[in-house]
Amino acid sequence: MPVDFLDLIKLVIGIVVIVFPGYLWSYLFSKLITRLERIVFGFILGIILFSAGPYVLNVFFNVYLSRNLILLVYLLYTISAVLIFSYIWYKSGKFSLEIPRFFTRKNLLLLGLLSFVIFMTFLPHLSNSYYLPFHVDEWAHWSYSRALMDAGSTSFPNPYTGKALENPEIGFHTFTASVSWLTTSSLLTLFLFLPSVLALFLGFTAFAIGERAEKKFGLEACLLISFIPTTTRYLGPSFYVAVTIGLLLVLFLVWLIQQKQFAFTLLIAPVIWCLVLIHATTVFAGIIVVTIYCIMLVVEKHYKMALSIGLNIALSLLPIIILIIISSRWKYAIDIFLNSLAGKQYDLIYSAIYVNFSDLGIITWVLFIIGSYYVITKGKSLHFTFCFSSLAFIAIIGLFSIFGFAPPTLYERSFLYLFLFVPLVAAIGFREIRDALSTLLNRYLPRQTPRYAKHLTHTIIPLVIIILLLLTTVPTHLNTPYYKMISEKDYESFTWIRNNIDTYRDANHTYMTAAVKPYIASPFSAITGLYILTSSMHPVIRDWFWGDMESFLANRCRDTTFLTRNGITVIYGSCDNSNLTMIYPQVYLFQNPVPT
Numbered sequence: 001m002p003v004d005f006l007d008l009i010k011l012v013i014g015i016v017v018i019v020f021p022g023y024l025w026s027y028l029f030s031k032l033i034t035r036l037e038r039i040v041f042g043f044i045l046g047i048i049l050f051s052a053g054p055y056v057l058n059v060f061f062n063v064y065l066s067r068n069l070i071l072l073v074y075l076l077y078t079i080s081a082v083l084i085f086s087y088i089w090y091k092s093g094k095f096s097l098e099i100p101r102f103f104t105r106k107n108l109l110l111l112g113l114l115s116f117v118i119f120m121t122f123l124p125h126l127s128n129s130y131y132l133p134f135h136v137d138e139w140a141h142w143s144y145s146r147a148l149m150d151a152g153s154t155s156f157p158n159p160y161t162g163k164a165l166e167n168p169e170i171g172f173h174t175f176t177a178s179v180s181w182l183t184t185s186s187l188l189t190l191f192l193f194l195p196s197v198l199a200l201f202l203g204f205t206a207f208a209i210g211e212r213a214e215k216k217f218g219l220e221a222c223l224l225i226s227f228i229p230t231t232t233r234y235l236g237p238s239f240y241v242a243v244t245i246g247l248l249l250v251l252f253l254v255w256l257i258q259q260k261q262f263a264f265t266l267l268i269a270p271v272i273w274c275l276v277l278i279h280a281t282t283v284f285a286g287i288i289v290v291t292i293y294c295i296m297l298v299v300e301k302h303y304k305m306a307l308s309i310g311l312n313i314a315l316s317l318l319p320i321i322i323l324i325i326i327s328s329r330w331k332y333a334i335d336i337f338l339n340s341l342a343g344k345q346y347d348l349i350y351s352a353i354y355v356n357f358s359d360l361g362i363i364t365w366v367l368f369i370i371g372s373y374y375v376i377t378k379g380k381s382l383h384f385t386f387c388f389s390s391l392a393f394i395a396i397i398g399l400f401s402i403f404g405f406a407p408p409t410l411y412e413r414s415f416l417y418l419f420l421f422v423p424l425v426a427a428i429g430f431r432e433i434r435d436a437l438s439t440l441l442n443r444y445l446p447r448q449t450p451r452y453a454k455h456l457t458h459t460i461i462p463l464v465i466i467i468l469l470l471l472t473t474v475p476t477h478l479n480t481p482y483y484k485m486i487s488e489k490d491y492e493s494f495t496w497i498r499n500n501i502d503t504y505r506d507a508n509h510t511y512m513t514a515a516v517k518p519y520i521a522s523p524f525s526a527i528t529g530l531y532i533l534t535s536s537m538h539p540v541i542r543d544w545f546w547g548d549m550e551s552f553l554a555n556r557c558r559d560t561t562f563l564t565r566n567g568i569t570v571i572y573g574s575c576d577n578s579n580l581t582m583i584y585p586q587v588y589l590f591q592n593p594v595p596t
Contacts, residue, residue, distance in 0.1 A: 003131055007189040014183025015197055018046035021074075021081035027088050029263045037208045037255070043201050044252050047245065048274045049077060050178035051171035055277055058154045065152045065174075067181035074182060109219055114203050117226040120477065121199040124230065124238050125192065127478050132491055133191045134482045135232055135239045136522055136537040141169075142187055143526040145176040150529065160525050160532055160541060162512070171277025172242040188491075191240045198244050199226070199237045205251045210427060212258055213382060220430040223466065224367075224423035227473050229359035231480055233350070234415045243413055246282030247420050249275055253286050257293050257309055258382055265308045269316035276320055281409045283320075285393075285417045287313065292388045296381035348408055352401065353415055360419055361473030363465065364426045371429030386424045393418040430465060437461050485537065486523045493572070494527035496584050501528070501570075504583065509591055514570035515563070517553060518546045524572060533566055563590050 022042025026033065033041070053073055057063040125131055133139055144167060147159035154174065158165040167173065180190055206225045210218030228247075230236025237244050249271055256264045256271070268290065275283045290313060297306040357365050368390075375383040393414040400411035438458050486494070505511055516524045518536035525532045534545040552562050557575035562568070571580065571588040580588040 003192070004186070004189060007185050008193060010183050011179075011185040011189055011193055011197075014179065014185065015043070017074075017182065018050070018179070019043045021078040022046050024081035024085040027085055029267075030259065030261060031088075031092075033259070034208070034211075036204060040201055040204045040208060040252070040255070044249070044271070047175060047249070048270055049073070050182075051175035051278055052270075052274050054174040054178060055154055055170060065148070065154070065177070070178050070181045106219070110207060110222065113207075113219060113222045113226070114200055117199050117203040117222065118196045120226040120474075121196045121238050122193075123477055124480070124482055128482060128484070130482075130484055131192060132188070132484070132486065132488065133240070133523075134484070135235065135241070136485060137235065137241050138191055138239055139485065139523040139526045140538055141172060141176070141241060142191060143522070144169075145173045145180070146187060146526065146529060148173045149177045149180065159529070160522075160535065160539060162531050168280055169242045169278060171274060172245065172279065175245070175278070195238055195240045195244060198240075198248055202237065202248050202251060205248065205255055206424065206427075209251070209255050209258060209382070209424070214380065215431060215435075217427045217431040220427035221424055223469075224364060224427050224430070225420075227360050227364060227423060227469070227477075228416070228419045229477065229480070231359070232482060233353055234412055236416060236419075242279035243282060243416060246275060246279040246285070246413075247416060249278070250282060250286045250289060250417070251420065253290055254293065254382075254385065257290060257305075260302065260305050262305075262308055265305075265312050268309065268312040272313075272316035273319065281407075281413050282417075284410055285413070287317075288392050289385065289389045289421075292392070293381060293385040296384045296388075300381050302381075348411075350412075353412065355397075355415070356476075358472070358476045360422060361469055361476070363469045363472050364423060367426035367429035367433070367465075368422050369429070370433055371425040371427070374428055374432045375425065383425075383428060386421050386428070390418055390421045390425060393421070430462075434458070434461050434465070486520050490520065490523075491527065493584060493587060494524055497528045497530070497570070497572075497587060500584075501530070504589060509569065509589075511569045511589060513567050514572060515549060515552065515557070515566075515568045516572045518549055530570055533568070557588070560590075 019039055019042035022045030023038045024042075025045055026038040026041040029041075050070070050073075054065050054070070057069070057073075058065050063069060119126075124134060133142065143159040144156075147156045148154060148170075150156070154167070154170050156165065157163060176187075176190060176194075179185070179194070180187060203222045203225055206221040207218040210216055210221040228237050230238035235241050235243055237247065253268065253271055256267055272283060272286055275286055290309065294306050294309045294313070297303075297309070371383075372387055375387045379387070396406050396411060396414045397418070400406040400408070438461055441461075501511055512531050514524065514528070514530045514532055516532060518534050521532040521535035521541070522537045522539070524530070525535075533542060534549050535541040536543070536546050548562075552559055553571075553573040557563075557571055557573060557577045557580060560577065560579050563571075563579075569590050571590065572586055573588075574586060575582075575588050577588075580590050582588050
C-alpha cells in the first residue's frame with residue numbers, strides 16, 4: 001500500500017506550525033538558548049498545550065472538542081506568542097535580524113545523524129514492507145483517538161463495546177486528535193510517521209543536552225539515541241504509543257534543569273502534569289531522574305537551584321495527590337505501587353523480559369562502561385544523573401525479576417527508560433575514548449607527520465567506532481520480529497466500511513455490531529468504528545466466546561440464529577447465507593431484528 005505523500009507533507013507542515021508559537025514563547029524564558037533548543041522547546045510546549053488544553057476545556061468547562069476549537073486555541077496561542085515576542089524584541093532595542101550560518105561542519109553532521117535517527121525509527125516498516133501499525137497497542141490508541149474525535153469529548157463510550165470506559169492515557173488521545181485536526185492528516189499517517197517525528201526531537205534534545213556540557217558530546221548522544229530498540233514486548237520509539245512521548249518528556253526534564261535557571265524550573269510541574277495525562281507510569285521515571293539531578297546539585301553546593309527544583313517537584317505532586325483522592329481513575333495503579341513499596345509480590349501477566357545486550361549493541365554497552373568510569377572519576381551533576389538513573393532502572397528491573405517487588409508496569413517500561421539513559425552515558429564514553437586515543441596517537445606519531453594527518457585521527461577513530469556500532473546493532477534491529485495483525489487488503493475493506501456504512505443506516509437499522517475474527521477485531525473496530533463481540537488481542541473481550549465466533553465464520557456464516565441471538569448486523573468474512581446482503585467483497589449486512 002503506497003504512502004500518501006500529500007498527507008505526509010501536511011503532517012510535516014503541521015509540525016512546523018505547532019513549533020512556531022512555542023519557539024517565540026521561549027524568548028520569555030531565556031534569550032541565551034540556541035535556535036535548536038528553541039525548536040525543541042516549541043515542540044514540547046505544543047505537546048503540553050494540545051494534550052492538557054483540550055482535556056481541561058472539556059472536563060472543567062464542558063467545551064465540545066472539535067477542529068474549530070483546536071484551531072481557535074492555536075490562533076490564541078500564536079497571537080499571544082507574537083505579542084510577547086514583539087514586546088521583548090522592542091524592549092531589547094535590537095531590530096536587526098541575524099542570519100545564522102547553517103552549513104557548518106557540525107550542523108551538517110547533525111543533519112546526517114538526525115536523518116539516521118528517522119531511518120532507524122522507520123526501519124521496521126521499511127524492512128517488512130508494511131505500512132500499517134504493527135502493535136496492538138497502537139490499534140487500541142487509534143480506537144480511543146477516533147472515538148474521542150467522534151464524540152467531541154474526553155468522556156466517550158468504549159469504542160469496542162459501547163459500554164463505559166476509563167481512559168488513563170487520555171492526554172495521548174487529545175494530543176493525537178489535536179494534531180489530526182490541525183494538520184488534517186489521517187490517523188494512518190499519524191501512526192506511521194509521528195514516531196519518526198518524536199524520535200527526531202528526541203535526537204534534537206539529546207544533542208542539545210550534550211552540547212551544553214563542559215566537554216561536548218552532542219553528536220555522540222544524537223547517534224547513540226537512535227539505537228533505542230523497539231520490540232513487541234516492551235514497545236519502543238518505532239511505535240506510536242503513549243510511552244514514546246513519555247521518553248521525550250523525561251529527556252526534556254533533564255534539559256530544563258540543566259539550564260540552571262529559575263524560569264525553566266517553573267516548567268517542571270506542567271511537564272509532569274502532562275505526563276500524568278499521557279502516560280502515568282512515566283511520571284515515576286521523570287520524578288526519579290529529576291530527584292537524582294536535584295540531589296547531585298546539593299552535593300555540588302548549588303543549593304538555590306536544588307531548592308527551586310525540589311519545590312517544583314512538590315508543586316507538581318500536590319495536584320496529583322489531590323486528583324488521586326477525588327478520582328478513582330488511577331486508584332488501582334496507585335494501590336499496586338504502594339503495595340509494592342510495602343513488599344508485596346506481583347506476577348506478570350505476560351512473559352518475563354530478558355535483557356538482550358545486542359538490542360542496544362555490544363559496542364554501546366562497552367562505551368557505557370567506559371562512560372561510567374569517567375563519570376565516577378571526573379563527572380559533574382549531569383553525568384551522575386545519567387549514570388545513577390540507569391542504575392535506578394536496573395535496580396527496579398532486578399527487584400521485580402528476582403523478588404517480584406515493584407509494579408509490573410513500571411518494571412516493563414523501565415527497560416525503555418534504561419535504554420534511554422544508557423546511550424547518553426555511552427556518548428560520554430564515546431567522547432572520552434575518542435579524545436584519549438587521538439591524544440595517544442598524536443603523541444607517538446613522528447614529528448614530521450603532516451598536520452592534516454594528525455587531524456585525521458579525530459575523524460578516523462570516531463568513524464571506526466561508528467562502523468562497529470552499525471555492524472553490531474543495525475542487523476539486530478533488522479532481525480527483530482514484528483507481527484502483522486491485518487493485511488493491506490483488510491485495511492482497504494475496513495476503510496471502505498468506515499466511509500460508506502452510513503449510507504445503509506436508517507431509523508431501524510444502525511449496523512453497529514460486527515462479527516469478525518477475534519485476532520483482527522481490534523484493528524477492525526479501530527478503523528471502522530463498529531462494535532465487536534469478542535477480541536483475542538488487546539483489549540481482550542469475552543475470551544470464552546472466541547471459539548464460537550471462529551466456528552461461525554469458518555462455517556461461512558450459515559447460522560442465522562447466531563446472528564439474531566448476538567445482535568450482529570455486519571459481518572466481515574467469506575459467507576454463504578441468503579439472509580445476508582453483500583455490499584463489498586467480504587462485507588455483509590444482516591437486517592437483524594432488535595434483540596429483547
